[in-house]
Amino acid sequence: MTTAPQAQLVFHGTLIHSKVLDELTILENAVxxxxxxxxxxxxxxxxxxREDVPALLRSLGLDDADGGAKTRYLERTEFLIPGFxxxxxxxxxxxxxxxxxxxxxxxxxxxxxxxxxxxxxDPAHAQRIYSRCVDSFLRQGITTAAYYGSLxxxxxxxxxxxxxxxxxxxxxxxxxxxxxxxxxxxxxxPEASLRDTEACLAHVERIDPAGRLVRYVLTPRxxxxxxxxxxxxxxxxxxxRPDLAIQTHVNEARSEMEFTRRLFPAFGSEIDLYEHFGxxxxxxxxxxxxxxxxxxxxxxxxLGCGVAHCPVANMTVGxxxxxxxxxxxxxxxxxxxxxxDSGGGFSSSLLDAARQALVASNTREVASEGEDRGLTIAELxxxxxxxxxxxxxxxxxxxxxxxxxxxxxxxxxAADRAGGGSVMTMIEEEDSLNTxxxxxxxxxxxxxxxxxxxxxxxxxx
Ligand code: GUN
Ligand code: FE
Numbered sequence: 001m002t003t004a005p006q007a008q009l010v011f012h013g014t015l016i017h018s019k020v021l022d023e024l025t026i027l028e029n030a031v032x033x034x035x036x037x038x039x040x041x042x043x044x045x046x047x048x049x050r051e052d053v054p055a056l057l058r059s060l061g062l063d064d065a066d067g068g069a070k071t072r073y074l075e076r077t078e079f080l081i082p083g084f085x086x087x088x089x090x091x092x093x094x095x096x097x098x099x100x101x102x103x104x105x106x107x108x109x110x111x112x113x114x115x116x117x118x119x120x121x122d123p124a125h126a127q128r129i130y131s132r133c134v135d136s137f138l139r140q141g142i143t144t145a146a147y148y149g150s151l152x153x154x155x156x157x158x159x160x161x162x163x164x165x166x167x168x169x170x171x172x173x174x175x176x177x178x179x180x181x182x183x184x185x186x187x188x189x190p191e192a193s194l195r196d197t198e199a200c201l202a203h204v205e206r207i208d209p210a211g212r213l214v215r216y217v218l219t220p221r222x223x224x225x226x227x228x229x230x231x232x233x234x235x236x237x238x239x240x241r242p243d244l245a246i247q248t249h250v251n252e253a254r255s256e257m258e259f260t261r262r263l264f265p266a267f268g269s270e271i272d273l274y275e276h277f278g279x280x281x282x283x284x285x286x287x288x289x290x291x292x293x294x295x296x297x298x299x300x301x302x303l304g305c306g307v308a309h310c311p312v313a314n315m316t317v318g319x320x321x322x323x324x325x326x327x328x329x330x331x332x333x334x335x336x337x338x339x340x341d342s343g344g345g346f347s348s349s350l351l352d353a354a355r356q357a358l359v360a361s362n363t364r365e366v367a368s369e370g371e372d373r374g375l376t377i378a379e380l381x382x383x384x385x386x387x388x389x390x391x392x393x394x395x396x397x398x399x400x401x402x403x404x405x406x407x408x409x410x411x412x413x414a415a416d417r418a419g420g421g422s423v424m425t426m427i428e429e430e431d432s433l434n435t436x437x438x439x440x441x442x443x444x445x446x447x448x449x450x451x452x453x454x455x456x457x458x459x460x461x
Contacts, residue, residue, distance in 0.1 A: 008042075008062055009034040009407070009456060012053050013074025016081050016437055017400045018382040021330065026433050027401075031056060032080070034407040039456030041403050077415040077427050077436065081381075082399055083143025083408035083454065084350040085388025086340050088247070088287045088308035091159050092117045092126075092150045093343020094133035101316040101346055105253045106224075108317050110182070113343065117150040117175075118185035126155035127162075134159075134166045137342075138459050140349050141449045143408040144169040146247055146285055146308070146339075146392055148219050151175045151187055153196040157203045164207055164214050167459040169408065171245050171285075171392060173219030174200045178230050190230040197237065201244075213455065215245065217285070222249040223260050223273055235278030245283045245393055248274065251296070252288040252314070271296045280305050285391055287339060289324045290314055297325070297332050306335035306391030309383065311360040312353055313344030323360040326383075327372035337388030338380075351444060354380040377438050411451035414440050422447035 015027040031053060033043035048056055050073060057071070074080070093113060100112040120126045137145055147163075147170055149156035156174035163170040174196060178187040187193040197218070204216040220226045220234050238246055250270050251257055260270055267273040274280050282304030289300070289307045300307065307329055314323035329336050338353045347353070361375040375383075389399030398408045414427055414436050424444040427436055440448055452460035 007070045008036060009453075010053075010057065010062065010071040011074065011080055012048070012050060012071060014079035014433055015401050016079055016433070018378060018386055019400055021382050021387075022376060022378055024378045024381065024434070024437070026437075028433070032401060032407075033060070033062065034453075034456045036456055039406045039454075041401060041405055041407050044401060044403050072411075074411070075415070078411065078413050078450075079433070079437070080401070080409050080411055082385040082401065083410055083452065084141045084384050085144040085337055085392060085394075085399070086137065086142045086342075086350055086353075087146050087285055087306070087337035087388045087391045088310050088339025088341050089137070089142075089145045089147050090341065090343040091130055091133050091147045092120050092155070094136070094348070095129050096343055097348060098346040103317060104255055105317060106255055106259065114181050114185045118182075120150035120152050120155040123154050123158060126150075126152070126158045130155070130159045130162050131166075133342075134162050134168050136348055138166065138168055138452055138454075139449070140351075140446050141410045141452055142168070142340075142350055143410075143452060143454045143459075144388065144392060144394060144398060146171040146217060146245070147173070148221070148247065149174045149200075151177050151185065151193075151196075153199050156200050160200075160204050160214050160216075161207060167213070167454045167457045169394070169398070169454055170214050171217040171247070172200075172204060172214060173217035173247060175219050175221045175225075176230055176234060177221045177225035178227050180224050187230075190227055190233055193230050194233045194237070197234070201237075217245040217247050218279075220246075220248050220279065222252075222256070223264060223270065224256065231274075231277040231279065238278055238281070242281065242283070245285060246279050246281070247285040247287065247308075248279065250274070250286040250289050251291045253290070257291065269293065269296055271299045275299070275303065282306075283393055287341070288314060289329070290322045292325055292328070297328055297334065300329070301332040301334050304335075306337060308339040308341075308391060309336055309357060310339040310341035310344060310353070311356040312347055313339075313341035315356065315360060316346060317344050321363070323357075325364060325372065326357065326361055326375065327364060327368075335387065335390040336383055337391035338383050349445065350384050351441065354384050355442060357383065377441055381441060407453055407456045409453045410449050411453075412440055412444070412448055413450040414444065414448055424448055
């Protein structure tokens with residue numbers, strides 16, 4: 001059987017991405033061509049006047065006029081950016097977002113979260129909520145998400161299936177938790193937890209053998225909810241499979257840190273604890289890291305772990321007003337990305353996470369008497385895109401526009417559409433591209449995210 005070759009995707013207009021932390025790259029009159037078969041960017045030119053595009057495409061053997069290529073000409077208020085990477089997201093908490101936001105973390109887990117997550121024992125419930133969850137995050141421009149499932153193997157496999165079917169790039173892991181949770185929501189033994197983990201890992205590698213879109217991530221929820229035997233068993237899987245990502249929560253709140261110290265008195269810190277069990281490597285994604293000693297920052301840097309910075313959750317649920325010391329982490333060379341921690345926070349928007357990261361960094365600037373400067377717009381954008389890709393081990397594939405990388409991208413439309421448009425600050429005639437971009441980052445929302453592509457596939461239009 002032969003199938004007609006699919007048309008190449010071609011864009012002409014402004015592309016904005018971030019290749020280094022503190023600098024935006026704005027490509028004007030760019031031509032970007034995507035191979036529809038593998039979703040890779042196969043051509044990227046700059047400064048091509050619009051009227052020269054058809055000739056360029058003809059010279060490349062792409063017949064624009066006859067519909068051989070689908071060319072999208074972007075207007076002045078439209079531009080392409082790389083898709084957002086959400087480095088920390090609890091999929092089962094999608095339907096509890098915004099609840100219990102003034103509670104302390106451990107109370108919030110036991111009264112709001114664990115009873116909610118227990119409902120994912122029912123596969124039909126998982127199918128319904130996870131379907132909405134993945135659709136919604138794609139609509140928010142989150143092309144890659146690192147998901148925690150519930151503790152249930154079947155529900156987690158449903159989540160992986162949905163990510164693949166709907167076209168979201170994802171790390172998916174079932175939570176490991178065999179203690180300090182209610183009887184209705186706790187795993188029976190470390191052996192049962194590890195068996196379900198292996199089943200989920202096998203499932204993900206069966207549905208996406210090359211890990212093109214979906215990969216498994218080992219997910220010890222946090223040390224409080226994992227016995228020594230469970231942590232050791234997960235460490236053994238990590239040793240056997242050093243390619244697998246690992247995600248957990250670290251140093252989120254004083255109460256959580258205190259309880260952890262009582263459970264594991266042999267360790268001076270959570271970093272020592274997780275390192276002892278073989279769970280820290282360049283594939284590790286450490287959520288929160290709100291309270292970090294200088295020694296821990298240096299350890300995390302030396303081990304090559306990434307940090308998922310979740311300022312919305314950290315400054316609401318958790319009972320503190322403290323998020324990760326991002327400037328200090330970046331100074332030490334630690335990879336940092338942003339997380340919605342959806343469920344933990346009140347928003348499923350990575351733009352909200354970026355704005356709250358600005359607020360959190362300003363509090364750090366004040367507390368450090370100016371030494372730890374607040375984050376700039378360019379830096380926030382870097383964390384939301386390439387920084388997140390690095391944290392998820394995907395920087396070779398996504399995060400910037402580059403020939404050979406896969407096309408995960410958002411078409412932003414910043415035009416002020418009267419009567420039904422978004423709340424984004426209006427564009428004025430004299431606005432530079434930089435100004436339009438800044439208005440989008442600080443005031444835009446999903447209504448300005450007109451199209452979303454993952455691996456060259458249109459997943460929102
Ligand atoms: N620590 C362990 N589990 C969780 C969770 O679901 N959310 C947050 N914010 N912290 C956690
Ligand atoms: Fe979390």
